[in-house]
Amino acid sequence: MDVLLKIEPEITIQEALDFIHSPACGGEVVFTGKVRNDTKGRAVTKLFYESYREMAISEMQKIADDVAMQWDIKKIAMLHAIGDKYPGDIAVVVAVSSIHRGIAFDACEYAIDTLKARVPIWKKEFFADGTII
């Protein structure tokens, strides 16, 4: 399985799509997490993401290893943005390709769920009313 991991100020869906493309693979599933303009009814002006970079990459690699062990996935890309991000901006992209589609959904959902639970990345939310969480 080929793996692309990235934690950078700018990430794009296209680079994930380019990486997972393969004429041997019929199914591609891509999850994109974007900054919402609203959290529980409160207007959001921006998010700030920081990471413990070396450990975050290492945890992302473990997720990729778990995926490779559980499913016949050919390629996976996991990208996370850091720094200031505004509503509509991309925060995270997880993309997988496989020969058949069912496992591509399972693997992609597992990867984003596990990323959100374990990978040391933190966000601070800035609300329109001036509060910060």
Add this chain to the structure above:
Amino acid sequence: MDVLLKIEPEITIQEALDFIHSPACGGEVVFTGKVRNDTKGRAVTKLFYESYREMAISEMQKIADDVAMQWDIKKIAMLHAIGDKYPGDIAVVVAVSSIHRGIAFDACEYAIDTLKARVPIWKKEFFADGTII
């Protein structure tokens, strides 16, 4: 829910991404089905897709209606290519966006599974050994 349905010779992932984008939506799931260079061990040179266009669009609309009834999905795009398609080319794109991610996976997988089961589109497979199925 906003709906984009399309059956055309050329479709792109980007037009689906552009359609489902919304600053209110945190989760986007995109499935792309591509032409594989191999079917059960036999080399594929191309596929030819044809559709019963009016009914196919009507069936795709029903899938969108089912999705809207089952989940809080904000936007859905379903695109299918027709005509000659070669290994690596895009055959189908299903993209959904929602406020939260779990239902986006469920809705996207439901839509592509149902599309493959019900929508009147047919492919002919051309193999390197000259056979056509």
Add this chain to the structure above:
Amino acid sequence: MGLLLFGVAKDIAGQSILTLPEGITTVGELKSWLLATYPGLQQLNSLMIAVNREYAVDNQPIATSDEIAVIPPVSGG
């Protein structure tokens, strides 16, 4: 409106449009006539009929004013 054929059903019949034969008044009768007239259709895993762009059950009435289509197993995606 005629009888539209698609995919492998079109290949087996050798044409993409047929005239609805006289005396056929239901989807079930049409299926029987198709399978008898084009025995190659018996090899298919399924043969559906759509009436006015909706999948139809066997007892559904049909008339020459309907848009009727022969739907072999679909294989999109």
Add this chain to the structure above:
Amino acid sequence: MGLLLFGVAKDIAGQSILTLPEGITTVGELKSWLLATYPGLQQLNSLMIAVNREYAVDNQPIATSDEIAVIPPVSGG
């Protein structure tokens, strides 16, 4: 190597790096010391410690030569 702090743990402590206090030899002891020294950390839903970039259990030994990090609840994605 010091004690790295991230996210809200960094905000509560008011600094991004601390020196591992003398006499602390396990992850559990470190957690107790952190919660006593920075009571604000008690408000968090979880407080994990990573040793050399791996999540660590309470009885894991630590030394000043380790890269130790204080991991408040993660919130990526």
